Amino acid sequence: MAAEMSGGDLSRLRQLNALAVIRVLKGQPSLTLTEVAKRTGLSRASTEDVVRELLRKGWVAEAGATAGGVGRPARRYRFRADAGRVLGVDIGGHKIRAVVADLDGNVQHTARVPVTPEMGRLERLEAVDRAVEEALEGAGLAGADVWASGVGTTGLVDGGGKVMLSEALPEWTGVDLAAHVRRLAPAPVLVENDSKLAALAECWRGVARYAKDMVFLLAGLRTGAGLVIDGKLHRGFGNASGEIGALPVLGWIRAQEHLGGEAGDVFAAAREGDKAALAAVRKYVKDLALGASALVLTLDPQMVVVGGGFSRSADVLIEPLKRELDRWCIRTPEVRMSALGDEAVVLGAVRLALDDVEDRLLDGRTPLVSRP
Amino acid sequence: MAAEMSGGDLSRLRQLNALAVIRVLKGQPSLTLTEVAKRTGLSRASTEDVVRELLRKGWVAEAGATAGGVGRPARRYRFRADAGRVLGVDIGGHKIRAVVADLDGNVQHTARVPVTPEMGRLERLEAVDRAVEEALEGAGLAGADVWASGVGTTGLVDGGGKVMLSEALPEWTGVDLAAHVRRLAPAPVLVENDSKLAALAECWRGVARYAKDMVFLLAGLRTGAGLVIDGKLHRGFGNASGEIGALPVLGWIRAQEHLGGEAGDVFAAAREGDKAALAAVRKYVKDLALGASALVLTLDPQMVVVGGGFSRSADVLIEPLKRELDRWCIRTPEVRMSALGDEAVVLGAVRLALDDVEDRLLDGRTPLVSRP
Numbered sequence: 001m002a003a004e005m006s007g008g009d010l011s012r013l014r015q016l017n018a019l020a021v022i023r024v025l026k027g028q029p030s031l032t033l034t035e036v037a038k039r040t041g042l043s044r045a046s047t048e049d050v051v052r053e054l055l056r057k058g059w060v061a062e063a064g065a066t067a068g069g070v071g072r073p074a075r076r077y078r079f080r081a082d083a084g085r086v087l088g089v090d091i092g093g094h095k096i097r098a099v100v101a102d103l104d105g106n107v108q109h110t111a112r113v114p115v116t117p118e119m120g121r122l123e124r125l126e127a128v129d130r131a132v133e134e135a136l137e138g139a140g141l142a143g144a145d146v147w148a149s150g151v152g153t154t155g156l157v158d159g160g161g162k163v164m165l166s167e168a169l170p171e172w173t174g175v176d177l178a179a180h181v182r183r184l185a186p187a188p189v190l191v192e193n194d195s196k197l198a199a200l201a202e203c204w205r206g207v208a209r210y211a212k213d214m215v216f217l218l219a220g221l222r223t224g225a226g227l228v229i230d231g232k233l234h235r236g237f238g239n240a241s242g243e244i245g246a247l248p249v250l251g252w253i254r255a256q257e258h259l260g261g262e263a264g265d266v267f268a269a270a271r272e273g274d275k276a277a278l279a280a281v282r283k284y285v286k287d288l289a290l291g292a293s294a295l296v297l298t299l300d301p302q303m304v305v306v307g308g309g310f311s312r313s314a315d316v317l318i319e320p321l322k323r324e325l326d327r328w329c330i331r332t333p334e335v336r337m338s339a340l341g342d343e344a345v346v347l348g349a350v351r352l353a354l355d356d357v358e359d360r361l362l363d364g365r366t367p368l369v370s371r372p
Numbered sequence: 373m374a375a376e377m378s379g380g381d382l383s384r385l386r387q388l389n390a391l392a393v394i395r396v397l398k399g400q401p402s403l404t405l406t407e408v409a410k411r412t413g414l415s416r417a418s419t420e421d422v423v424r425e426l427l428r429k430g431w432v433a434e435a436g437a438t439a440g441g442v443g444r445p446a447r448r449y450r451f452r453a454d455a456g457r458v459l460g461v462d463i464g465g466h467k468i469r470a471v472v473a474d475l476d477g478n479v480q481h482t483a484r485v486p487v488t489p490e491m492g493r494l495e496r497l498e499a500v501d502r503a504v505e506e507a508l509e510g511a512g513l514a515g516a517d518v519w520a521s522g523v524g525t526t527g528l529v530d531g532g533g534k535v536m537l538s539e540a541l542p543e544w545t546g547v548d549l550a551a552h553v554r555r556l557a558p559a560p561v562l563v564e565n566d567s568k569l570a571a572l573a574e575c576w577r578g579v580a581r582y583a584k585d586m587v588f589l590l591a592g593l594r595t596g597a598g599l600v601i602d603g604k605l606h607r608g609f610g611n612a613s614g615e616i617g618a619l620p621v622l623g624w625i626r627a628q629e630h631l632g633g634e635a636g637d638v639f640a641a642a643r644e645g646d647k648a649a650l651a652a653v654r655k656y657v658k659d660l661a662l663g664a665s666a667l668v669l670t671l672d673p674q675m676v677v678v679g680g681g682f683s684r685s686a687d688v689l690i691e692p693l694k695r696e697l698d699r700w701c702i703r704t705p706e707v708r709m710s711a712l713g714d715e716a717v718v719l720g721a722v723r724l725a726l727d728d729v730e731d732r733l734l735d736g737r738t739p740l741v742s743r744p
Contacts, residue, residue: 156702165702212609213608213609225670227670227671229601229602229606230601230602230604230606232602234601234602234671235672236585236671236672236673237584237585237672237673237674237703237705238672238702238703239672240669240672240702240703241670241671241672242669242670243669243672243702244666244669244670246669246700246701246702247662247665247666247669247700249621249622249662250621250666290619290621293619294616294619294622294666294670295670297612297614297615297616297618297619298597298599298613298614298616298666298667298670298671299599299606299608299613299670300607300608300609300610300611300612300613300615301608301609302609328618328619329618330528330537330610330612330615330618331609331610331612333609
C-alpha cells in the first residue's frame with residue numbers, strides 16, 4: 001500500500017517541513033545542517049532544500065561557522081527572529097503600554113503613556129495612539145511593518161475585538177479596539193481581557209511555564225482571573241470565563257475595600273507589624289481566597305499564580321492566602337507570585353499576536369516556501 | 373523536495389489509513405469502495421487493499437449489494453461493531469448497573485443488582501461481581517472477551533482506579549476498583565467519578581452532543597458536577613474538578629436538606645401547587661443555582677445539563693433554576709434536562725472504555741492491519 005499524496009498535500013508537507021526546521025532552529029542559538037536533519041527527522045537532501053529556501057526568503061541566516069573536531073568547520077544556521085515584528089498594547093487605568101517585539105517575543109522597544117482611571121474614551125484612545133506611535137518609532141518601524149497586534153484591556157471583550165462591558169473605565173463599553181489599532185498598524189489585531197493575557201504570559205515567560213492547567217489571579221485595584229486549561233487560554237463560550245467576581249457571596253466585589261484608598265501603605269504597615277493593617281490584609285485575603293477557592297474547586301488546577309499590582313506585596317500576602325485556600329480546597333494547588341509584575345499583560349498581548357502569526361504559518365496563509 | 377517516509381512512518385500511515393476507513397464506515401450503514409475512497413481521500417487501489425485486510429481481520433463485513441443505476445450492483449461494506457465488546461459498570465448507592473456494549477456503544481445486555489447506601493465494602497463489591505457476571509452471561513461472553521471496562525463510582529477517584537475519598541458510601545474510601553473489576557474481565561479497567569461519566573455521556577448520546585464546553589449538574593440525593601471543556605472531559609490535576617460542594621457558602625451541602633427525606637413526594641406536591649412544597653423546591657433550587665453559578669461564571673460554558681434522580685422533576689425545577697442562574701451569571705448558558713436519566717453514568721462508563729479502545733487503535737497498540 002502506497003502513501004497517498006495529492007498536490008495540495010505536498011504543498012502542505014513542504015510548509016510543515018519548513019515549519020519543523022524553523023521550530024528546531026528557534027530553540028537553539030544555531031545548528032548545522034546535520035543537526036537540523038537529525039532533529040527534524042528529514043533527509044539530508046530535504047533539509048538542504050528547505051534551509052536554502054528559508055535563507056532566500058529571509059527566515060534563516062547563516063551563523064558563524066564553528067570548528068568541531070577535524071576537517072573543515074560545518075556551516076551553522078540560525079532562525080532570524082527579526083524577520084518579522086509584532087505589536088503588544090496594554091490599556092490600563094493608570095498607564096498605556098505599547099511594545100514592539102520580534103518573532104521570538106523579545107521586546108525591542110517599550111513606550112509608556114500615563115493615563116488616569118477617570119479619563120474618557122477619546123482621551124484614552126489618544127493615549128493609545130501616542131504609545132503605539134512611540135513604540136513603532138523607537139523600533140524604527142512603520143505601522144505596515146507589523147505582522148500582528150495584540151491588545152489587552154480591562155472588561156469583557158467580544159470575538160471581534162470590541163469591549164462588550166467595562167465597569168472600571170468610563171465610556172469604555174462599546175469601544176472597537178481592533179478597528180482603532182488597525183488604523184495604526186493594518187495587520188490583524190487581536191483583543192483580549194487583561195487577566196486572560198496575564199495568564200497567557202505566565203504560562204509563556206512566567207512562573208507557570210510547566211503548568212498545563214493554571215488559574216491566574218489579578219490582585220490589585222480590581223480583582224480578576226484568567227484560566228489556562230490543557231495548555232490553552234480558556235476564553236469561554238461568550239468570552240466571559242473567570243468572572244467569579246459577579247457572585248457577591250464569593251467576596252471579590254468587597255475585597256479591596258478592606259485596604260482603603262492606599263493599599264500600598266496598608267501592605268507596608270502590615271510588613272512593619274501594625275495590627276490594624278494586618279487585620280485589613282487578613283480580611284482582604286479572606287475575600288480573595290473565597291473566590292479563588294471557587295475557581296480552584298471547579299478546575300483543580302496544577303497552579304495558582306497571583307499577579308497584578310498587589311503581587312509586589314507577596315511577602316505579606318502569600319502565606320495567609322495559602323492558609324485560606326487550604327481551608328476550603330480539597331487539594332490546594334501550588335501558589336506562586338508572578339515574576340512578570342506590571343509587564344504580564346503586555347507580554348500576553350505579544351504572545352497573542354505571535355500565536356496569530358504562527359496560526360497563519362501553520363495553515364499556510366503565510367507561505368514559508370514556494371509551492372512545488 | 374520529496375516526502376520523507378521511514379519504515380515506522382509507513383506502518384503508522386497504514387494504521388491511520390485503516391482507521392480512516394473504519395471511521396467513514398462507522399458513520400454509515402454501508403458504503404461502496406468508490407464511496408470509501410472518496411470520503412477518505414485514499415486512492416482506489418489503497419482503499420481496496422485496506423478494506424481487503426480489514427475484512428480478513430474481522431473489522432469489516434460485506435453488506436448486501438444494492439443495485440444503483442445501470443450495470444452490476446457495487447459491493448457494499450460495513451463496519452463490524454460486534455468485532456469487539458466493552459463493559460460498563462455504574463456503582464451507585466441504591467443500584468449496581470453493568471452493561472455489555474459493542475464497538476458502536478450499542479448496549480447488548482444490561483444487569484441491575486439492588487444495593488443500599490448502608491452496605492459495607494464487601495457486600496457492595498459482591499453485588500458488583502453479580503452484576504458484571506450477569507451482564508456477561510446475558511451477552512453470551514466470558515470475561516476474556518471484553519476489550520476494555522469503564523467503571524463509575526461516587527467519590528474522588530485517582531488515576532490508577534482507586535477511590536481516594538467517598539463520603540457517601542461507607543468503607544468505600546481506598547477500594548481499588550480497577551483491580552477488583554480486572555479479576556472479572558482482564559482487559560484494561562478505567563475508573564471515574566459518576567458525575568464526570570454522566571457529563572461524558574451527555575456529550576456523546578445526550579442533550580449536549582453539539583456543546584464543546586458543558587457543565588453537568590448531578591441533582592439528586594447528592595449534588596455533584598462534571599465538566600467538559602473543549603470537547604474533552606476535564607478531570608483536573610488531581611482528578612478533583614467540579615468539587616464546588618466543598619465551599620459551604622455555595623450551598624450544595626445543605627441543598628437537599630430543604631427537600632427532607634422524600635424528595636419525590638415534595639416534587640409531586642409542588643407539581644400540585646402545595647405552598648410548603650413549592651417553598652421547599654424554591655430553597656433547593658436557590659442553593660443548587662448558587663454552586664452552579666460559580667461553575668458557570670468560572671467557565672462560561674455553552675450549556676448546563678441537569679441530570680441525576682431529580683431530573684425527572686424537570687417540570688418543577690427548570691424554570692426556577694433558569695431564573696436563579698439569570699440572577700447571578702453574566703451570560704446564562706442554555707439549560708437542558710438530561711434525557712439519559714438513570715442510564716447516564718453507565719453510558720459514560722461505556723464511552724470511557726471505548727475511548728481506551730480507540731486510543732489503542734490510534735497509537736498502534738492494537739494493530740488494525742499487518743505491518744508492511
